[in-house]
Amino acid sequence: MVAIPETREFVGRRPETDEALAVLPATSQAALRQFSIERTVGYGVDYADAVELRGRVVDGQDWQQAATDLARTCLSRAESAPAAFVPTRAGYLRRASALLRMSQMMMLSDTRERREIYAGAAHLYNQAAELLGDRRRVSIRTDREPLIGWLFSAARPAGASVVVIGGVEGHAMDFDSLGVAFAARGVDALVLDGPGQGESRFAHHHYLSAQWLDAYRHAIDYLDRRAPGRPIGFAGNSMGGSFAMTVAAADVRISACCDNGGILAPWLVPPSAGAFHSKMLAFCGTDDPEQAMQAWKTVAPGTTGPNAGYPLLIVHGGRDPLVSTEQARLVLDSVPTADKQMVVFTDGEHCIYNHKTDRDVLITDWMTARLTGTARPTTSNPEG
Incomplete structure (x- = not known):
């Protein structure tokens, strides 16, 4: 029996040239400018998620949507992890929370949507806290x-x-x-x-x-x-x-x-x-x-x-x-x-x-x- 390797697809790092950035919407340009990889990681986003987020935005995806999609991937992995694998589940919950928090960073007013996003991020963060008790x-x-x-x-x-x-x-x-x-x-x-x-x-x-x-x-x-x-x-x-x-x-x-x-x-x-x-x-x-x-x-x-x-x-x-x-x-x-x-x-x-x-x-x-x-x-x- 031949084992079929699992493939996980990533956009990965993209060249952030002036030409590549110039065609992006103003909000995407502002997000990439304001939230460097270092700052994004500083806010709790996993390094690989930060790289992927920027790559997707450079490729044309909306900042909020890209961060939300990555959060959903992390949440899916948390939910599929065996119950006994507590550190795995908690780790993915925290990654999802950080990505949701990052998804609302470019919002300037406190809309209902923004409040719901933040509430969701806090809920995931609290789930991880309850799992680890730290x-x-x-x-x-x-x-x-x-x-x-x-x-x-x-x-x-x-x-x-x-x-x-x-x-x-x-x-x-x-x-x-x-x-x-x-x-x-x-x-x-x-x-x-x-x-x-x-x-x-x-x-x-x-x-x-x-x-x-x-x-x-x-x-x-x-x-x-x-x-x-x-x-x-x-x-x-x-x-x-x-x-x-x-x-x-x-x-x-x-x-x-x-x-x-x-x-x-x-x-x-x-x-x-x-x-x-x-x-x-x-x-x-x-x-x-x-x-x-x-x-x-x-x-x-x-x-x-x-x-x-x-x-x-x-x-x-x-x-x-x-x-x-x-x-x-x-x-x-x-x-x-x-x-x-x-x-x-x-x-x-x-x-x-x-x-x-x-x-x-x-x-x-x-x-x-x-x-x-x-x-x-x-x-x-x-x-x-």
């Missing part, structure tokens, strides 16, 4: 709508806790690698969708408002109730770094803070920023620029507060197209704490997606050392 979904009450997050419990008795948030585009599930890294170091991590982010926004309509700081206080309350008196840190990615610094200065329970990609005055992002400015408005649940900027003006990482002396680590990419080295240096010089340092990855993209493992090691080692009093890690400027 994280759990939590809902935190606030004075407004709830906040949704994922709690990564430490692999050994925890000596500290930390809040991790994303930014205007990448949200909690997209930065789960930091949750995994913190848990491995004995730190409980609440990887959170704050106001304007992820499930808190799409499922519960919790947008950024002038009262956003109170919502984060409730998240800190949650960690404080779990382990009274345990040191708490706050790590923010992209614009989330600006939120993290603002919270750290205002709340004496924050013992250390990391800013990975934040800026000093988010409200100064101009309308000429195009899609990103539109996303900042959607973050506030409005299409009124004045209303949105009034909320964004309350995000003030350079202001003083009762906890202004908190230790601060700034992580910056030398090739960040959104935050220049001058802007990062301005944050370093302007933040009132004297206990601060900046680490620059000379070829780093925004949020250091292209050095994801080293970025996570740097942030979690530094934060763990500061929170638990262990030996302080060396932080030199990586040359990439």
Whole structure:
């Protein structure tokens, strides 16, 4: 009997020449430009899926449809895996979730379709979490709508806790690698969708408002109730770094803070920023620029507060197209704490997606050392 080999078909990598890209729809060109393979992988998409996604889009398929089709393939493999093959099933569920999250990235408004896509991604992610038991979904009450997050419990008795948030585009599930890294170091991590982010926004309509700081206080309350008196840190990615610094200065329970990609005055992002400015408005649940900027003006990482002396680590990419080295240096010089340092990855993209493992090691080692009093890690400027 002759065995017939199984064939799995892939488009694979395609040359992304100016000529090939010029004939694509504007949305496809924008997606390929904004979401490099490194950034896509940084948001949890498997490398092979990221390559295939780009190849299909270069060949003419719509970004959303290509990501959705790949998600369906991963989901089919999860469903066909034997029940005993838990890691296989969970792995494909997480891949499908990441692809669904990527499929809605080019949407600028919170349509019903977008909410349903995100809900589906969260459902698959939660299925994987329940299979492996390595994280759990939590809902935190606030004075407004709830906040949704994922709690990564430490692999050994925890000596500290930390809040991790994303930014205007990448949200909690997209930065789960930091949750995994913190848990491995004995730190409980609440990887959170704050106001304007992820499930808190799409499922519960919790947008950024002038009262956003109170919502984060409730998240800190949650960690404080779990382990009274345990040191708490706050790590923010992209614009989330600006939120993290603002919270750290205002709340004496924050013992250390990391800013990975934040800026000093988010409200100064101009309308000429195009899609990103539109996303900042959607973050506030409005299409009124004045209303949105009034909320964004309350995000003030350079202001003083009762906890202004908190230790601060700034992580910056030398090739960040959104935050220049001058802007990062301005944050370093302007933040009132004297206990601060900046680490620059000379070829780093925004949020250091292209050095994801080293970025996570740097942030979690530094934060763990500061929170638990262990030996302080060396932080030199990586040359990439």
